[in-house]
Amino acid sequence: MPKTLSVTSWNINSVRLRIESVVRFLHEAQPDFLCLQETKTPDDAFPAHAFTKAGYPHHAFIGMKGYNGVAIVAREPFRKLEAREMCGKPDARHIAVEIGEGAGAIQLHNFYVPAGGDLADPDENPKFAHKLSFVEELRQFSEKLRGSQPRAVLVGDLNIAPLEHDVWSHKQLLDVVSHTPVETDGLKAVMQEGEWCDAFRVLKPEPEKVYSWWSYRSPDWAAADKGRRLDHIWLGRSLKDQIVSGEIRKETRGWERPSDHVPITLTIARD
DNA sequence: ATGGTGGTTAGACCA
Numbered sequence: 001m002p003k004t005l006s007v008t009s010w011n012i013n014s015v016r017l018r019i020e021s022v023v024r025f026l027h028e029a030q031p032d033f034l035c036l037q038e039t040k041t042p043d044d045a046f047p048a049h050a051f052t053k054a055g056y057p058h059h060a061f062i063g064m065k066g067y068n069g070v071a072i073v074a075r076e077p078f079r080k081l082e083a084r085e086m087c088g089k090p091d092a093r094h095i096a097v098e099i100g101e102g103a104g105a106i107q108l109h110n111f112y113v114p115a116g117g118d119l120a121d122p123d124e125n126p127k128f129a130h131k132l133s134f135v136e137e138l139r140q141f142s143e144k145l146r147g148s149q150p151r152a153v154l155v156g157d158l159n160i161a162p163l164e165h166d167v168w169s170h171k172q173l174l175d176v177v178s179h180t181p182v183e184t185d186g187l188k189a190v191m192q193e194g195e196w197c198d199a200f201r202v203l204k205p206e207p208e209k210v211y212s213w214w215s216y217r218s219p220d221w222a223a224a225d226k227g228r229r230l231d232h233i234w235l236g237r238s239l240k241d242q243i244v245s246g247e248i249r250k251e252t253r254g255w256e257r258p259s260d261h262v263p264i265t266l267t268i269a270r271d
Numbered sequence: 272a273t274g275g276t277g278g279t280t281a282g283a284c285c286a
Contacts, residue, residue: 013286014278038286040279066279067286115286127285159286216276216286260277260286 001076004244004267005099006031007108009155009231011213011261015039015071019047021255023054029249030055031265032075033099037112037157039069046071062092070095070110070156081107084141087133104271106239107149111138111156120180128177131159135186142194145236152236153268154196157261159230160187162198165206166229178228197240199233199266200248213261214253221253233266242269 008031063069081096117127173179211227
C-alpha cells in the first residue's frame, strides 16, 4: 500500500462525452481515487471498461438519464457504502466508499449539490429552496459523521464559493447564486458542524484567488478569468494534519470540448 | 444591460 492517498474531484459534465479527457487526465495525474459529478449516465451505460483499461478497475456509480449522477473509480479495492438519497429525491447526488481496513479505514463521500437556478429567492425559485435544504441536510449529515467517523474525506461540486477570494469579484457576486450570504453562511455551518478542514485553503490561504470553474458563457475564459471555487475537498478532524499537497489542473479547461469545471487533487498521508 | 455557451436528447430542461 502506498504511503499517501490522492483523491481527485471533477465535475465532468457527461462522463460519456468526455471519457477520452478523463482517461488522459488519469494517465497524467494518476490519482488513487477519482470522484466524478454530473456523469449524466444511467448505470447500464457507465463506461466502466474504459476506466478498467486505464488502470482503474474498481467502480462505484449511481446515475440517471440525462441529469446528475456521481461516481468513484479507483486503482485499489474499496467497500461501497450506502448512497444517500438527499432531500427525499432519487436524483443521484451522493455516493460513498470506505478505503482500507479497521481503525485506519477512511470514508470517502462524493457529493453533487444542486446548482440552485438563477434567482436567489427560495420562495420564488424551488431550485434555490432545494439547494438550501440540501445544504441543511449536509449539515446534519456532517454532525453524525463527526461523531461516528472522523477519518472522512468529503469531496464534490458543492456549487458554492464560500469565501471572498473564491470568486473573481466578491461585491459583484453577492446576489449571484453560488455566492449569496445565505449559501455561504450555510456552507460555513456545514464545515463548522462537521469540523471539516477546507484542505485547499490550508494550502492556499486567502487572499489568494482560487477557482475551479469558469463559465462556458465567457467568450475568452482565460483572459477574463472570472472564475469561482465551486469544487472542494474537505478532511475530517482525524485527517486534517495529514495534508501533503494539492493541485488544480486549470489547463484542462483549455482542452478540446472541456468541462466547465477542472479537476482538483489532494494528496494526504495514509497514516 | 439580461445574454452569453454547452449537454442531453428531440422540445425543453438543466447547468
